Amino acid sequence: MHVVYPVVVSALLFSIGVYGVLARRNAILVLMSVELMLNAVNLNLVAFDVWLGDRLHGGQVLTLFVIVIAAAEVGLGLAIVLAVFRTRRTVDVDRLRALAEVVRTSEPGRPDGEDAS
Numbered sequence: 241m242h243v244v245y246p247v248v249v250s251a252l253l254f255s256i257g258v259y260g261v262l263a264r265r266n267a268i269l270v271l272m273s274v275e276l277m278l279n280a281v282n283l284n285l286v287a288f289d290v291w292l293g294d295r296l297h298g299g300q301v302l303t304l305f306v307i308v309i310a311a312a313e314v315g316l317g318l319a320i321v322l323a324v325f326r327t328r329r330t331v332d333v334d335r336l337r338a339l340a341e342v343v344r345t346s347e348p349g350r351p352d353g354e355d356a357s
Contacts, residue, residue: 246287254280267324267331271317278310 253276260273282303289299325331 243287243291246283250280250283250287253277253283265332265334267321267333267336268318270333271314271321274317275310275314278306278313282306 257273257275257277257280260276261270264270264273285299285303285306287299289297289303292299321331324336328336330336
């Protein structure tokens with residue numbers, strides 16, 4: 241098989257992943273899109289490793305590292321999503337732009353967080 245076919249499939253996967261990251265509002269779908277992008281990178285690494293005929297199989301070793309990092313990213317990302325969902329009751333990325341809690345003061349003339357003294 242020629243190297244163009246896996247590269248084209250990888251480019252399509254990566255572009256779908258980029259579209260998913262930029263267009264989706266759900267944090268879980270954004271994480272899935274990042275995984276698509278990482279899998280496109282893995283496909284490129286393996287395809288070029290086979291095409292170049294590397295005796296040490298550096299592309300396949302790097303692919304294993306990317307898979308381990310992707311697994312850690314999914315675990316940490318889902319933990320963050322669950323923690324945010326428990327506090328905010330939403331995983332909508334647009335609603336999570338301001339992560340700071342709003343502090344209300346009893347006096348309307350004072351800025352938030354300023355002492356009365």
